[in-house]
Amino acid sequence: MSRKKELLSRVGLRLDGRRADELRRIRCKLGVFTQPDGSAYIEQGLTKVLAAVYGPHQVRSKQKAQHDTCIINTQFSMAVFSTNERKKRPRGDRKSTELSMHLQQALLAVIKTELYPWSQIDVYVEVLHGDGGIYPACVNAATLAIIDAGIPIKEYVCACTASLGNNDIPMLDVSHQEEVIGGPTLTVAALPMSGKIVLMEMSQRFHLDHLPKVLDKALEGCKDIKAILDEAVKNHVREMGSSTGWANTTS
Amino acid sequence: MFTTKSFIKKNKIGNFLKNVREHYIRDDIYCGVPTCNKCKNVSTSNLSSAHVNKCSLFKFNHFIILDTNIILDQIDVLEEPFICNVIILYTVLKEVKHRSLPIYKQLNAIIENPSRHFYVFINDHHKDTYLLESEGELINDYNDRCIRKACSWYINHLPEAKFVFITDDNNNRKLAIEENIPACSITDYVKHLDSSSLLEDKLSRKDHGPKEGIDIFPPHLSHGQLLKGVKEGPLHQGTFRASRDNFLEGFVNVEGYEDSVLLQGRNGLNRAVDGDIVAVKIFKKDDWVCPSGIILEDEGVSGENIEDVEEKEKALKKSQITQNNSEIRPTGRVVGIIRRKWRQYCGILQGASEGLFQIFVPADRSIPKIRIETRQGEFLKSQKFIVTIDSWPRYSRYPHGHFVRALGRIGSQETENEVVLLEHDVPHSQFSEEVLNCLPKLPWIITEEDEKKRVDLRSIDICSVDPPGCTDIDDALHCRPVDGKLEVGVHIADVSHFIRPGTAIDLEAASRATTVYLVNKRIDMVPELLSSNLCSLRGGEERFAFSCIWEMDHEANILNTRFHKSIIKSKRAMTYEEAQLTIDDKTKTDSLAESLRNLNKLAKILKKRRLDNGALVLASTEVKILMDSETMEPLDVEAKKMFETNSMVEEFMLLANISVAQKILQDFPDCAMLRRHPTPPASNFEPLVKAGKHLGFDIQIDCGKNLATSLDNAVKHDNPYLNTMLRMLATRCMLQAVYFASGTLQKEDYFHYGLAVPLYTHFTSPIRRYADVIVHRLLAVSCGSDCTYPDLLDKQKTTDLCQNLNYRNRMAQYAGRASVAFNTHLFFKGKLNDEEGYILYVRKNALQILIPKYGLECTLYLVKKGEESLFEYNEEDQTQRAGNVVLHTFDPVTVRLKLDSTNIQHEKFTLQLVKPFIEGFSVSPMNELESNKMDVDSTPKINKKRKSENSKSSKKNKPK
Numbered sequence A: 001m002s003r004k005k006e007l008l009s010r011v012g013l014r015l016d017g018r019r020a021d022e023l024r025r026i027r028c029k030l031g032v033f034t035q036p037d038g039s040a041y042i043e044q045g046l047t048k049v050l051a052a053v054y055g056p057h058q059v060r061s062k063q064k065a066q067h068d069t070c071i072i073n074t075q076f077s078m079a080v081f082s083t084n085e086r087k088k089r090p091r092g093d094r095k096s097t098e099l100s101m102h103l104q105q106a107l108l109a110v111i112k113t114e115l116y117p118w119s120q121i122d123v124y125v126e127v128l129h130g131d132g133g134i135y136p137a138c139v140n141a142a143t144l145a146i147i148d149a150g151i152p153i154k155e156y157v158c159a160c161t162a163s164l165g166n167n168d169i170p171m172l173d174v175s176h177q178e179e180v181i182g183g184p185t186l187t188v189a190a191l192p193m194s195g196k197i198v199l200m201e202m203s204q205r206f207h208l209d210h211l212p213k214v215l216d217k218a219l220e221g222c223k224d225i226k227a228i229l230d231e232a233v234k235n236h237v238r239e240m241g242s243s244t245g246w247a248n249t250t251s
Numbered sequence B: 001m002f003t004t005k006s007f008i009k010k011n012k013i014g015n016f017l018k019n020v021r022e023h024y025i026r027d028d029i030y031c032g033v034p035t036c037n038k039c040k041n042v043s044t045s046n047l048s049s050a051h052v053n054k055c056s057l058f059k060f061n062h063f064i065i066l067d068t069n070i071i072l073d074q075i076d077v078l079e080e081p082f083i084c085n086v087i088i089l090y091t092v093l094k095e096v097k098h099r100s101l102p103i104y105k106q107l108n109a110i111i112e113n114p115s116r117h118f119y120v121f122i123n124d125h126h127k128d129t130y131l132l133e134s135e136g137e138l139i140n141d142y143n144d145r146c147i148r149k150a151c152s153w154y155i156n157h158l159p160e161a162k163f164v165f166i167t168d169d170n171n172n173r174k175l176a177i178e179e180n181i182p183a184c185s186i187t188d189y190v191k192h193l194d195s196s197s198l199l200e201d202k203l204s205r206k207d208h209g210p211k212e213g214i215d216i217f218p219p220h221l222s223h224g225q226l227l228k229g230v231k232e233g234p235l236h237q238g239t240f241r242a243s244r245d246n247f248l249e250g251f252v253n254v255e256g257y258e259d260s261v262l263l264q265g266r267n268g269l270n271r272a273v274d275g276d277i278v279a280v281k282i283f284k285k286d287d288w289v290c291p292s293g294i295i296l297e298d299e300g301v302s303g304e305n306i307e308d309v310e311e312k313e314k315a316l317k318k319s320q321i322t323q324n325n326s327e328i329r330p331t332g333r334v335v336g337i338i339r340r341k342w343r344q345y346c347g348i349l350q351g352a353s354e355g356l357f358q359i360f361v362p363a364d365r366s367i368p369k370i371r372i373e374t375r376q377g378e379f380l381k382s383q384k385f386i387v388t389i390d391s392w393p394r395y396s397r398y399p400h401g402h403f404v405r406a407l408g409r410i411g412s413q414e415t416e417n418e419v420v421l422l423e424h425d426v427p428h429s430q431f432s433e434e435v436l437n438c439l440p441k442l443p444w445i446i447t448e449e450d451e452k453k454r455v456d457l458r459s460i461d462i463c464s465v466d467p468p469g470c471t472d473i474d475d476a477l478h479c480r481p482v483d484g485k486l487e488v489g490v491h492i493a494d495v496s497h498f499i500r501p502g503t504a505i506d507l508e509a510a511s512r513a514t515t516v517y518l519v520n521k522r523i524d525m526v527p528e529l530l531s532s533n534l535c536s537l538r539g540g541e542e543r544f545a546f547s548c549i550w551e552m553d554h555e556a557n558i559l560n561t562r563f564h565k566s567i568i569k570s571k572r573a574m575t576y577e578e579a580q581l582t583i584d585d586k587t588k589t590d591s592l593a594e595s596l597r598n599l600n601k602l603a604k605i606l607k608k609r610r611l612d613n614g615a616l617v618l619a620s621t622e623v624k625i626l627m628d629s630e631t632m633e634p635l636d637v638e639a640k641k642m643f644e645t646n647s648m649v650e651e652f653m654l655l656a657n658i659s660v661a662q663k664i665l666q667d668f669p670d671c672a673m674l675r676r677h678p679t680p681p682a683s684n685f686e687p688l689v690k691a692g693k694h695l696g697f698d699i700q701i702d703c704g705k706n707l708a709t710s711l712d713n714a715v716k717h718d719n720p721y722l723n724t725m726l727r728m729l730a731t732r733c734m735l736q737a738v739y740f741a742s743g744t745l746q747k748e749d750y751f752h753y754g755l756a757v758p759l760y761t762h763f764t765s766p767i768r769r770y771a772d773v774i775v776h777r778l779l780a781v782s783c784g785s786d787c788t789y790p791d792l793l794d795k796q797k798t799t800d801l802c803q804n805l806n807y808r809n810r811m812a813q814y815a816g817r818a819s820v821a822f823n824t825h826l827f828f829k830g831k832l833n834d835e836e837g838y839i840l841y842v843r844k845n846a847l848q849i850l851i852p853k854y855g856l857e858c859t860l861y862l863v864k865k866g867e868e869s870l871f872e873y874n875e876e877d878q879t880q881r882a883g884n885v886v887l888h889t890f891d892p893v894t895v896r897l898k899l900d901s902t903n904i905q906h907e908k909f910t911l912q913l914v915k916p917f918i919e920g921f922s923v924s925p926m927n928e929l930e931s932n933k934m935d936v937d938s939t940p941k942i943n944k945k946r947k948s949e950n951s952k953s954s955k956k957n958k959p960k
């Protein structure tokens, strides 16, 4: 009836050749900069994000400092060349502010802030290229950068999107093309090990019947991403360790 | 998990934006050949090692790989179950989908049929068959290269199996053979098949081969030139509509011109076929003319001879000189076709010629004759069959096409029904096993669970009133006094209880959209068990209903409305006539009779109020055809009888629909399915206003209320039928009422012009209309007796659904009319009688005559071929004068009616004037005695045999 493009072909492949439950390719690297205390780079498909962490350090403005916890300051920005049409400004618009706050929310859930009273941690994320799933990539990059900075966390916080293909089949990790064609997108940030959900956002309304299976799919995605990040962290540590000769003693 | 070789695709859109997309290449795509042991054959492939493709061109059994052009051009050949074990490459599938959605759907149906052994190989995500686009390569060349790559891969992958590549692209075939891929054209392949002759008829001939004569049409511009021309201005794009009466005339509606552009003659039409999207060049204003108004039939018998066309073109030219300038229209000519909208056409052989090439005459008069190649000419002469057009070369007078399938003997009821259904795109195949499995198991019983959920109304005296012989009763009524007020209930069959969303039966019903009524056949929207039994509110049986109950005062003011699901037991299923007799019979005082009287009283008040608000009373000639149930021949044709009770039922149905519309819009502001009737543009009313002016009536068209009033006032006592005719003209000015989703329009556009209500929907006939099923579901959610599902709340889905419903409804209406026309013709076959009629329109060379008794509208030609006309046409006053007799619009006349069957596809009535008598033109009246035996009005015939009826009733067709 509808002339719209199908998100899932009759043979079960998506427009870019993935199956419904497959993530895009994820490549990531920790410690990409030397200047910040921690940094990471992540590619999820064509979405590319850099994250840098400074701190914990003293709070610059004394009024904001808190005696029992540390402040987490997040800043999201998007390179002007990161999307098809050039953006006018990289940060400060409503969407950026919102994403910054959401990122802060996700990080607050895992960082052991009580260890750093009177302090502040700055997290900067920069989207170099956006091709769908910007927020998840930012969360995942920030997690890696925090780990790189050696800040204690309770567990990984990972994020992932999911949507509905052909109004029936939940699809993982939605690309920009699919976002444009398809229906509602669900974004979830979660603690995959304990299964807690930190943040959940829908681009449009889902029918209640569909929500559970899409949410399950997104959580599954978070777990898969966690495994990939974990692998990257271990490799990084091994590499760092081998250069100092420390890894050999522990393994 | 998957291979992660990604690639970058650049796409330039508009402002040269760079589009980068990922493309994943996988290693888990399998060849699908059952004997292969290299692949883990986990996928469910339909390819069979048992099936053998027997083509003498190749000495071995083989799998077939098809090129895109074969699927696009030869889908009719592929539909025959001869060619099996076919591998469809994903590149091909995507291209087919891009080029033609209907063919893509057909192809999918074939692929899904396991007995055809088709398999889809996803070559462009396979690690070995994926190719990078080279710099500057055309997309077609790239696709061809991918297809050949996949062929080679298969050959290397399975050296012991054989593969044959079929393509009609000579270049691609040549390259394939160079790469050692066995390849041939579809024509060669089919010719060497074991059972070729039938398939050969179905071959589409796109490559016209050698030129067969001189060019008789101007060339078309190339696609690029057309698009450029349309974009820059000198050309205009629009849909071509062929005239049904004059094969050398057609129209195109283009933007920027109020009137449609007139195209005339061979050069003007230039091979456009009705429905095509064409580009036209518009002539200078000096060359603009009016439509010729004459009727020309294509009498050509062969594809080559064009002398008669040239003659007719001259006649057309000549007729233009005498035109005056009042109706001048822009003229132009077709310079190219932007998109062909060719479909399948029903028709017959012209039958005059022998040999391989034959002329096919489509039943649809706006379609030109088609030249086909067939080896079964003798057989086809007795058949109605389907043909599709392949091409229309410049040298050919007629388009070239090919035979698709035969429908049955010409003139038999069954064949004609089939033709009517096909021509109107009515889905009418048997319900599939899957659909039938959704039906409830018999015996069906009402459980305690059901009783808990529903209000028990079994004790109330409810009855239904319908036309005689009605088996799908979807509404019943009651009325009883409660505390000095009246409680009125409308109870509608609870179809949505049985048809659950998303099930096979639901999808089928949504696609059918409506039950279609032909004269002797009903094509149900839902299987008979539901339509005629479990849903039908039959007398004396317990049924589920959705009730709409009002508390009213005696002035028919609604004090309170409530909706709930219920269980009812109709006391009696009555006909309109029975109900009328019950009301009129003062001796009957039982509760049923009282309740009918109350309903009737309220209905009259409601109707008056509605008309005072500006609702229109429109007229149309609806006839009932009485059929002999054994021979299935029409016994009689008569205008439908109307009782007060018809209007009584109608009023309450309207009221229920309005009440439900208010309720669902309130609860679902975004996705309620409503029905609107747009206000017609003033230009639509021109013929009506003109006709009124000639008679001295001022027809006001500025708003519905004024139109209704001025129609009421247009009465002449010497011609009581005049008012009805004016109303008929008014009906023809109206636009179609349509379904829509509430969120897609502004509130003021919800208006229903004909009924003069701000909100309307369809709730009362869920057995035979799918819109009502959706409305039931919405209402059920509103009153908490059912839950929602995603598609119900999706505005876009609802809009898509509305589009289908609107289309199907329109087609169902046309199909019903076509069926009545066919049976009327059957009834009049071999009869000759004089009938009373009225002049509906005065035309230049003819009168349009309405015969109300049979609901017929026929043309009375005033000029015989090759004769001088006796009549003088006055366009200003719309009159024809002969001597001292002047014929005006709406004048009563007597005409002799005879069915002309010379053209068996278009039997038509030929009329001769009897009264008024005009020397040298009219015929003298027939002997009274002779015509008496035809007189059917004198005594109402009581037909002992079972009567079947054509369409359900006027009430059903009313809210248009």
Ligand SMILES: [Zn+2]
Pocket (backbone or CB within 6 Å): B030, B031, B032, B033, B036, B037, B038, B039, B157
């Ligand atoms: Zn294989």
